Amino acid sequence: MLDDGWLWEIRFDDGRVSAGLVLDAESSPAPSGMSPREEWRFRLDDYPTLLRRFANADLADPPGRIVHTGRLQRLVDRAAGPGWALLPSTAGFVDPLHSTGIAHTLSGVERLCRLFERHGPSPPSASLRNYDRSIRRELRFVDELVRLCYDALPSFRAWTASTMLYFAAATTYERRRADADGVPNDPPAFLCAEEEGLWTALRRAHRTVPSDDEPSSGALDAYDSTVEDAIRPFNEVGLLDPSVPNMYPHAAAPQP
Numbered sequence: 001m002l003d004d005g006w007l008w009e010i011r012f013d014d015g016r017v018s019a020g021l022v023l024d025a026e027s028s029p030a031p032s033g034m035s036p037r038e039e040w041r042f043r044l045d046d047y048p049t050l051l052r053r054f055a056n057a058d059l060a061d062p063p064g065r066i067v068h069t070g071r072l073q074r075l076v077d078r079a080a081g082p083g084w085a086l087l088p089s090t091a092g093f094v095d096p097l098h099s100t101g102i103a104h105t106l107s108g109v110e111r112l113c114r115l116f117e118r119h120g121p122s123p124p125s126a127s128l129r130n131y132d133r134s135i136r137r138e139l140r141f142v143d144e145l146v147r148l149c150y151d152a153l154p155s156f157r158a159w160t161a162s163t164m165l166y167f168a169a170a171t172t173y174e175r176r177r178a179d180a181d182g183v184p185n186d187p188p189a190f191l192c193a194e195e196e197g198l199w200t201a202l203r204r205a206h207r208t209v210p211s212d213d214e215p216s217s218g219a220l221d222a223y224d225s226t227v228e229d230a231i232r233p234f235n236e237v238g239l240l241d242p243s244v245p246n247m248y249p250h251a252a253a254p255q256p
Contacts, residue, residue: 004023008022036068079132080129082125088101088135089105111131112131145169168198168235169193197234201230
């Protein structure tokens with residue numbers, strides 16, 4: 001986590017690492033006239049530990065260069081219609097934070113397969129409208145989960161508390177899927193995005209997330225308490241347990 005965004009590292013078995021910076025384009029616009037490589041160095045200059053970490057790194061080929069992209073977010077007006085339907089990652093994208101893309105797409109595959117099983121290659125318009133509405137609502141839900149984390153920057157403690165909304169939704173979703181014993185006839189909305197209680201919890205957190213760059217201990221304590229209370233109905237794995245340093249010995253789905 002950085003003051004104005006975050007950095008990912010994904011290690012591969014062959015020694016290569018996928019690394020990338022995700023920044024708020026409004027609060028941290030790209031410096032004019034810089035190449036992507038120069039901007040990478042410019043961004044890391046504020047973080048000596050990261051600068052040292054990548055000092056001797058070589059660029060892998062492909063792509064053989066550092067890539068810069070613009071705005072990541074997108075959302076279609078419709079995700080389905082007569083004779084066609086989009087998978088979630090085609091219908092929209094929010095942010096790599098929380099890594100929701102593959103799981104969301106698989107949930108879309110499940111639902112479309114159920115429609116094809118019931119109706120053959122031409123599901124009725126009403127079913128496709130329901131699919132369209134669900135996919136776009138789920139993407140808006142992910143957007144709100146991500147936005148809450150960015151609103152918490154640069155406080156690591158507030159950021160950590162903000163992530164608990166996502167983990168509450170994810171673990172609840174996974175457990176409900178596990179309880180269904182296979183693919184249910186009516187698969188639930190991704191991350192339980194139709195659960196009004198989770199939307200209420202998100203709204204409570206958005207109203208109280210500290211807005212100062214250096215929030216007081218009192219403000220952080222109050223935010224922790226608000227989040228803990230807001231997610232209580234969905235907290236089955238001890239999220240925000242003060243006895244563990246953000247390391248939860250639980251899997252989202254029960255182990256066999």
